[in-house]
Amino acid sequence: MAEAKGHDYALFLGCIAPNRYPGCESAGIACSKKLGINLHPMKGASCCPAPGAFGSIDLNVWYAMAARNVVIAEKMGMDIALECNGCYKSIYEVNEKLKHNDDLRDMVNEVLKTVPDPTDPTKKGTMEFKGTIDVFHLIELYSDPKICGPDRIKESVTRPLTGTRIGVHYGCHLIKPKKERHLGDTENPMWIEELVAALGAEPVQYRKKMQCCGAGGGVRGYDLVHAIDITNEKLGYLHDAKVDAVTEVCPFCQLQFDRGQIEIKEKFGKMWGLPVLHFNELLGLAQGMSPTDLALDMHAIPVDPFLKKIL
Amino acid sequence: MAKAKGYSDPKMEEKLKDRYYYREYSNPDFTKKVHDLARTVNHMCFQCGTCTGSCPSAPRSSYRIRLFMRRNVMGLEDESLTDPDLWLCTTCYCCTDRCPRDIAPTDVIMAMRNIAYQRGIVPVNFLKTVQAIYQSGHGVPNNDVNRAVRVRLGLAKDPPTTHSYPEFLPGIRQIIDHWHVKEKADKIVAEAEKHG
Numbered sequence: 001m002a003e004a005k006g007h008d009y010a011l012f013l014g015c016i017a018p019n020r021y022p023g024c025e026s027a028g029i030a031c032s033k034k035l036g037i038n039l040h041p042m043k044g045a046s047c048c049p050a051p052g053a054f055g056s057i058d059l060n061v062w063y064a065m066a067a068r069n070v071v072i073a074e075k076m077g078m079d080i081a082l083e084c085n086g087c088y089k090s091i092y093e094v095n096e097k098l099k100h101n102d103d104l105r106d107m108v109n110e111v112l113k114t115v116p117d118p119t120d121p122t123k124k125g126t127m128e129f130k131g132t133i134d135v136f137h138l139i140e141l142y143s144d145p146k147i148c149g150p151d152r153i154k155e156s157v158t159r160p161l162t163g164t165r166i167g168v169h170y171g172c173h174l175i176k177p178k179k180e181r182h183l184g185d186t187e188n189p190m191w192i193e194e195l196v197a198a199l200g201a202e203p204v205q206y207r208k209k210m211q212c213c214g215a216g217g218g219v220r221g222y223d224l225v226h227a228i229d230i231t232n233e234k235l236g237y238l239h240d241a242k243v244d245a246v247t248e249v250c251p252f253c254q255l256q257f258d259r260g261q262i263e264i265k266e267k268f269g270k271m272w273g274l275p276v277l278h279f280n281e282l283l284g285l286a287q288g289m290s291p292t293d294l295a296l297d298m299h300a301i302p303v304d305p306f307l308k309k310i311l
Numbered sequence: 312m313a314k315a316k317g318y319s320d321p322k323m324e325e326k327l328k329d330r331y332y333y334r335e336y337s338n339p340d341f342t343k344k345v346h347d348l349a350r351t352v353n354h355m356c357f358q359c360g361t362c363t364g365s366c367p368s369a370p371r372s373s374y375r376i377r378l379f380m381r382r383n384v385m386g387l388e389d390e391s392l393t394d395p396d397l398w399l400c401t402t403c404y405c406c407t408d409r410c411p412r413d414i415a416p417t418d419v420i421m422a423m424r425n426i427a428y429q430r431g432i433v434p435v436n437f438l439k440t441v442q443a444i445y446q447s448g449h450g451v452p453n454n455d456v457n458r459a460v461r462v463r464l465g466l467a468k469d470p471p472t473t474h475s476y477p478e479f480l481p482g483i484r485q486i487i488d489h490w491h492v493k494e495k496a497d498k499i500v501a502e503a504e505k506h507g
Contacts, residue, residue, distance in 0.1 A: 015451040018470035022457060026464040041471040044479035046448035052402060053440035053450065056424040057433065057492065059348060064486045065444075101350075111489050115482035127482075176404035177415060186408050212367045212403035219368070221436030222398045229371050230401070295460050 007147055009081035009136070010073035011039035012091055015047050016251035017083055017278075023295035024251055027284035028083050028138060034156050034287060035148045037141055039081060042072045044118045048090035051173070052218040055090075060107065066094035067108045067129045072118045080135045083280060085250035086216070089173035092135040093180065099131040137174055139249045139279055140183060143191050150198040158288040160200025164309050166282070167204050167243040168192045169234070169257070171250040172212050186210065195279070196247060199286040206241035208234060213248075215256035225267055231260040235272045245275040245306045247282050254278050259300045275299070275306040285310065316373060318393055337386035341426070345383050348422035351415040356380040362406030362416045374399040376406055376416050383419055392427040398434050431495075435503045438496035445493045448473025448483055 017024040029039050046069060054062040069091060073080045080091060098105045109128050117123040141147045170192060178186045187210065193203035214220070214230030235257070238246050248254055257276040265271045276299065277285075284294045285307075296303045318324045326336075346353055362376040363369050369376070374396035382391045391397065400420045407415040427433060440450050449472065458468040469475045473483065487493050 013470050013472055015449045018461070018466075018472070018474075019449060019451050019453045019457055022461045022464055022466055025470070026466055043471055044476040045472045046479070046483050047444050047450040049444055050440055050450040053437050054444075055402075055421050056398075056437055057428045057441060057496075058490050059421070059425055061487055061490050061492050064489070065483065068482070068486065111486055114485055116479060118479070121476075121478040121482075172401075172403040172405075177407040177417075179408075179413075210405075212401045212405075214367070214401060217398075217400050217402035218434075218437050218440075219399060219401045221440070222434050226368065226372060226399060227401070230367050293464065295464055298457075298460055 006036045006038050007141070008038045008040060008078055009141075010042050010076050010078040012042055012045060012048070012069060012073070012080050012082040012087055014082065014084045014087040014251070016255055021251050021254060021278065021295070021298055023284070023293075023298065024083060024254075024278045024280050027278075027280040027289060027294055030289065031280060031283045031287055032081075032138060032141070035142065035152055037081070037138075037148065040076065040078065042069070042076070042080075044121075045069050045072055048087040051086055051089045052216050053221075056218055062090065063094050063098065063104055064108045064111050066090045067098055068112060068115060068127065070095050070133065070135070071112065071127050071129055074130055074132050075118055079133045081138050081141060082135070083138045083249065083278070084252060085137070085171040085173040086252045088135070088137050095131070095133070095135050096180065098129050105129055105131070137249065139174070139192060139195070142195055150194050153195060153198040153283070157199055157286045159286055159310065161282065161286055161310050162200045164201045164244045164306065165204045165242060166196050166201045167206050167238045167241060167246045168196060168209070169213065169246055169248040169253055170210065171248055171253045172216060174249060192249065192279070196282070199282060201282075204241050204243050206243070207237040213253040213256040214260070215252055220256065224263060227256070228260050228263050228267060231256055232264050232268060232270070235261065235264070235274060238274060239272060243274070244309060245277050245303075247277050247279050249279050251278065262300050273301060273305070275301060275303040277303065277306070320393065323389060323393055332385070332387070336389070338388045339386045341386045341388040341391070342383055344426060345419055345422040348425055349415065349418035351418050352412070353380070353383050353414055353419050355412040355414055356384055357412060359411060361409050361411060365405035365409050367403060367405070368399045368401060372396060372399050376400070376420070379420060379423065380414070380416055383423070388426075391423050392430060392432050397423060397427060431499060433499060435500050438500050441487070441492055441496045442500070445484055445487055448480055
């Protein structure tokens with residue numbers, strides 16, 4: 001059985017999960033282990049780098065820095081798994097672009113030649129993008145019946161989230177642009193809802209489910225009021241649908257929904273108080289992890305109303 | 312009367328009043344440059360407006376992605392690059408998924424931002440992220456509150472990234488320096504801070 005062998009992946013952490021919501025990181029590692037997915041840290045990885053900031057300024061640097069991260073996993077001989085849509089955009093997309101565009105690959109390799117080796121920083125000239133691995137978001141591994149699948153998730157649940165209504169925010173860069181991804185429909189996908197249902201919760205449909213959180217493309221830094229206005233609209237529709245929590249698969253979306261609610265209170269005077277949970281955190285709760293083990297106290301919006309329903 | 316929108320450059324401001332476009336405003340190289348950077352068929356746009364209709368930024372600002380697509384085809388470089396709305400795209404890729412001509416308008420915007428940056432037209436928040444990554448390898452670096460929580464969770468106080476292995480930072484800086492991005496970012500940020 002798959003359990004005996006398990007599936008091994010290099011874990012790309014990114015920035016916001018380890019540095020702002022460490023519960024996403026610890027839950028990601030602990031939960032996927034129970035599902036037969038073993039995650040191995042990528043020593044010396046950096047920011048993906050931020051697709052909004054670096055992509056807007058110099059695409060070449062974006063390609064080269066993301067490629068450096070990919071090469072670390074190539075040297076480990078493992079496919080990459082990650083838990084942030086922003087990282088997915090950088091790491092997945094650059095990996096695919098470099099595989100299919102010789103000119104880009106040559107340009108990047110020219111620079112990587114001068115960069116220290118991840119197994120031995122004193123060595124140079126060994127970094128080269130070869131295009132030997134694939135990149136996955138953890139949520140697509142959870143959803144894939146060949147790796148895990150909703151049934152296996154259901155088996156791992158010890159504390160079903162029965163009686164809770166959960167809205168799903170897919171985020172943009174996981175599934176869009178659909179031509180460059182392979183994750184199906186982008187107008188009304190339902191596969192994360194299936195995983196939420198596997199945890200025992202009731203997935204809820206709401207208006208403009210596929211709208212952006214508002215944070216991406218550097219807009220959160222450029223024009224905060226514009227960014228949180230987009231978030232505010234979505235929070236209103238989630239509220240209308242009477243959800244107990246919103247779940248997402250991107251720590252940057254999480255930051256925008258979670259801390260964004262504090263900013264919305266400051267700028268627009270409206271307090272939604274809606275708990276925001278990364279799918280890994282939900283999975284952790286359903287697998288019996290305590291809120292302290294998930295560092296849910298790091299959330300700006302208290303998760304207690306949601307916890308009361310399940311604990 | 313207060314103006315909703317305008318240019319700080321008087322020459323551009325004058326042109327805003329003039330409703331005609333003249334041949335000399337068009338720079339065909341701009342269309343080509345955007346094409347090369349974005350790797351999309353930007354010249355195929357037939358102005359249907361599906362992009363603007365799909366855009367989450369459009370209902371709450373004067374940002375119109377269709378307008379940028381037109382400016383691109385017409386080679387209107389200055390109008391594109393000096394318009395502050397250029398930076399309101401959240402890169403959600405809704406327009407790209409729905410474009411009936413298989414164009415990636417999002418990537419056209421990213422290409423225009425790249426060209427704007429080359430000309431020194433860029434909001435400082437983008438550059439500050441670059442500076443953070445140059446400094447620590449992370450766009451959002453760790454802090455002491457978070458370190459304490461990480462230890463409580465049984466994680467290392469710093470993630471096994473460049474935070475724990477700073478010996479990899481020189482390599483990252485080398486990549487950024489190869490295109491002189493840090494140098495340019497420092498210059499523009501210092502300039503912006505001088506002018507308050």
